[in-house]
Amino acid sequence: MPEAPYIPQPEHARTYRYDAVDREFLAQRIAEFRDQVARRLAGELTEDEFKPLRLMNGLYLQLHAYMLRVAVPYGVLNSAQLRQLGMIARRWDRGWGHFTTRQNIQFNWTQLTDVPAMLDALAAVDMHAIQTSGNCIRNTTTDEFAGAAADEIADPRVYAEILRQWSTLHPEFTWLPRKFKIAIRGAEADRIASRTHDVAVQVKRDAAGAVGFTIQVGGGMGRTPILAVPLFEFVPEAEFLRTMEAILRVYNALGQRENIYRARIKILVRDLGRDGFLDLVQQELARMPLAPYRLAPEVVQAIRAHFAPPPFAPAGDAAAALARATLAEPEFAAWVALNTRPHRQAGYASAVISLKPVGGIPGDATAAQMEAVADLAERFAFGELRVSHTQNLVLPHVRQDELYALWQGLLAAGLATANFGQGSDIIACPGLDYCALANARSIPISQQISRVVDALDRTHVLGELQIKISGCINACGHHHVAHIGILGVDKHGAEAYQITLGGAPGNDAAIGELIGPSFSYEAVAGAVEKILLTHIGLRAPGERFVDTYRRVGQAPFKEALYARA
Amino acid sequence: MPVLEKGALRADDWQVVDDEAALPDAPVLISLARLLRDAALLAGRNAPLGVAIGNDVNPDVLAPLLPRLALVQVVLPKSRDGRAFSQARKLREYLGYTGEIRVAGHVIPDHYAMLLRCGASTVVVAEGTDAAVWEASRKVVSIAYQHGLAAETPISLLRRKVA
Amino acid sequence: MSAKARSATMPVVITANRLRDGRVVWLGAGTAWVEALAQARAVTGDDAAAALVLGQQAEKAMQVVGVYAAEVTLSAAGPQPVSQKERIRAAGPSTEAAAQLAA
Numbered sequence: 001m002p003e004a005p006y007i008p009q010p011e012h013a014r015t016y017r018y019d020a021v022d023r024e025f026l027a028q029r030i031a032e033f034r035d036q037v038a039r040r041l042a043g044e045l046t047e048d049e050f051k052p053l054r055l056m057n058g059l060y061l062q063l064h065a066y067m068l069r070v071a072v073p074y075g076v077l078n079s080a081q082l083r084q085l086g087m088i089a090r091r092w093d094r095g096w097g098h099f100t101t102r103q104n105i106q107f108n109w110t111q112l113t114d115v116p117a118m119l120d121a122l123a124a125v126d127m128h129a130i131q132t133s134g135n136c137i138r139n140t141t142t143d144e145f146a147g148a149a150a151d152e153i154a155d156p157r158v159y160a161e162i163l164r165q166w167s168t169l170h171p172e173f174t175w176l177p178r179k180f181k182i183a184i185r186g187a188e189a190d191r192i193a194s195r196t197h198d199v200a201v202q203v204k205r206d207a208a209g210a211v212g213f214t215i216q217v218g219g220g221m222g223r224t225p226i227l228a229v230p231l232f233e234f235v236p237e238a239e240f241l242r243t244m245e246a247i248l249r250v251y252n253a254l255g256q257r258e259n260i261y262r263a264r265i266k267i268l269v270r271d272l273g274r275d276g277f278l279d280l281v282q283q284e285l286a287r288m289p290l291a292p293y294r295l296a297p298e299v300v301q302a303i304r305a306h307f308a309p310p311p312f313a314p315a316g317d318a319a320a321a322l323a324r325a326t327l328a329e330p331e332f333a334a335w336v337a338l339n340t341r342p343h344r345q346a347g348y349a350s351a352v353i354s355l356k357p358v359g360g361i362p363g364d365a366t367a368a369q370m371e372a373v374a375d376l377a378e379r380f381a382f383g384e385l386r387v388s389h390t391q392n393l394v395l396p397h398v399r400q401d402e403l404y405a406l407w408q409g410l411l412a413a414g415l416a417t418a419n420f421g422q423g424s425d426i427i428a429c430p431g432l433d434y435c436a437l438a439n440a441r442s443i444p445i446s447q448q449i450s451r452v453v454d455a456l457d458r459t460h461v462l463g464e465l466q467i468k469i470s471g472c473i474n475a476c477g478h479h480h481v482a483h484i485g486i487l488g489v490d491k492h493g494a495e496a497y498q499i500t501l502g503g504a505p506g507n508d509a510a511i512g513e514l515i516g517p518s519f520s521y522e523a524v525a526g527a528v529e530k531i532l533l534t535h536i537g538l539r540a541p542g543e544r545f546v547d548t549y550r551r552v553g554q555a556p557f558k559e560a561l562y563a564r565a
Numbered sequence: 566m567p568v569l570e571k572g573a574l575r576a577d578d579w580q581v582v583d584d585e586a587a588l589p590d591a592p593v594l595i596s597l598a599r600l601l602r603d604a605a606l607l608a609g610r611n612a613p614l615g616v617a618i619g620n621d622v623n624p625d626v627l628a629p630l631l632p633r634l635a636l637v638q639v640v641l642p643k644s645r646d647g648r649a650f651s652q653a654r655k656l657r658e659y660l661g662y663t664g665e666i667r668v669a670g671h672v673i674p675d676h677y678a679m680l681l682r683c684g685a686s687t688v689v690v691a692e693g694t695d696a697a698v699w700e701a702s703r704k705v706v707s708i709a710y711q712h713g714l715a716a717e718t719p720i721s722l723l724r725r726k727v728a
Numbered sequence: 729m730s731a732k733a734r735s736a737t738m739p740v741v742i743t744a745n746r747l748r749d750g751r752v753v754w755l756g757a758g759t760a761w762v763e764a765l766a767q768a769r770a771v772t773g774d775d776a777a778a779a780l781v782l783g784q785q786a787e788k789a790m791q792v793v794g795v796y797a798a799e800v801t802l803s804a805a806g807p808q809p810v811s812q813k814e815r816i817r818a819a820g821p822s823t824e825a826a827a828q829l830a831a
Contacts, residue, residue: 025706032706040747052644061745063817112748112750113748165723166710172647172650257648432816433823441812441822441823443823
């Protein structure tokens, strides 16, 4: 067997650890794909037959090469895994990788013949590329602060891992009408863009402390953006998987398959109405046996054991030490203010490593950066890491009195940009520079806008601002739910950009509204600048752009953008 | 075309009969429309009866007729159209059907293990098919993470041996 | 897009991705696939249709994937892409330099 030797992972990093059965499964799955590649090269599979098979292993054919999308299960990663991703980037790609809005990582310059060996290297650290594409249940996403956030009610990682296992090579739901994305959170605060998903789950507890799930269904972006609607208020833990099966079964039977733009569950739910869809799910539930689908407490307990709290140290005077350090160093204070989040454990914080340097490529990390972050994670965070849907990395558990040393390490690696959640923390899809589906470039637009916004931010302090860019209507850059959304389109053979305002992904979810005619490639960054200058002129003290927009409406922004000079 | 069953090819012993043609006293495969139209007439028939259903059919419509059916044929008109997987599962899981479920259409070896786990019994394959390729594909992944309807042995809380 | 649908006067090149490594290639002299647009064969009219057929044969022979005709203009340096997508396919990502810079 050409398997790579198993690489040890840091003891206290809480990633799901494969046992012998999981490893055997993965080795078998790689053998299957190795055989599929061989059959394709030998001509036994046509491209039409091979395409869905390679997609189910995360392999696309993009503009310049094959692209391998590797699953980071619910965005949870450890240092050994990140180091291995760096190794893969060096050995089989061009020395870097791209973190995505789906909390995954993509390698852009892959050769088909190398992919089986890359999958072996991933398996050596319990990773794979299964179901990162294709019309199947995709990698479940969750809160990048899961297991750490001060406001968490129940740990979503446990159920995200259960969903991962349950959906892996699911016999019934691997040939769905279209892709299927599930997001799950355990806090009231929605940091996962819940309502843009096919199914959004919120883990809750009832008055007695028992776990249950609020389920929303039918969200999605793309050509027809729709926000998910409530389906179930509280599904008991034991019935979680059966409920998911019933939802998927109704979708598999009735989802449209002829028109790719009408094939997502959002269209089915919209067409049937929420009540009509619920009725069908309940008919299914009424007849499905419970026993085979019952999520037993011992299963939950066994999975939960993988996510036990790491051995936190007593808080001591960590908070006071942090306060002294921020007073001494304003730049550090700015980074702490923007890039750290409160932790449930006294004396700790979660630290965000921005992959959004001003003028840089959103979500890109070089192999050297991955290695540097892996080292820092081991020194300061039990070797544990997260990927956020905003294309940043997170060290979930850092002692407050070690944040300064961490920050210095990040400075040395060029990763200390203090902009999490700010205007220059732009989400952008790969766009026409890489993607075979794109109509227009996203990354260079993001690079231009980040410079414009950063300059404005330095004098005017814009505060929380979400700018998101998609290079086509598939909306991988989440532009529909951006405060300022930018959509690249093809206008008579030239790149053009539509701007939408007022969208949001979280508890205040909304779809942005188109402000007017599109802008050229050269003009779009200037248009964003005009929008922000208008906001600065109109805002109440401390008011975010999106709140100003919602208060005053489109008119002043339209005026600024389109009035004749 | 031959039929693949439990790793071996055999001749198809079912005759497809048009909606208006007379039914021979042999195993026949008829359309759903005819089955529903002639349900009363067919009640007295002794030779085995099978029905071919389209992928847009809810198997619920077969419920009262299932005791009379020895074969239900489902179809994948395209290799990526997976409605048949749910149809097979519903037939087995709660409609109580125990006869043969046969899969026709654009079926590839990579579907095979999952079709069996959804309760399918046989696959209609092209002339010249190498059964060994299908068997190899069926066996390559022997572990599953969820409940299925093929012969399965639980090996841990969430996992099963399937091949 | 079929070559037939194009204007008879606009030259095209036949392009695809190579099956084994996915790299962008163009149909050059004879039945050779080349990695540089400068070496691609620009064709018009019936020649374009014939070249597309050659491309489709290469697809069946497991050499390339996703064959199509792309419009070009002719220059002393060889064929020049017309659309932005074809410019990026020929020259690589317009962001690559920046990624290296960040390293």
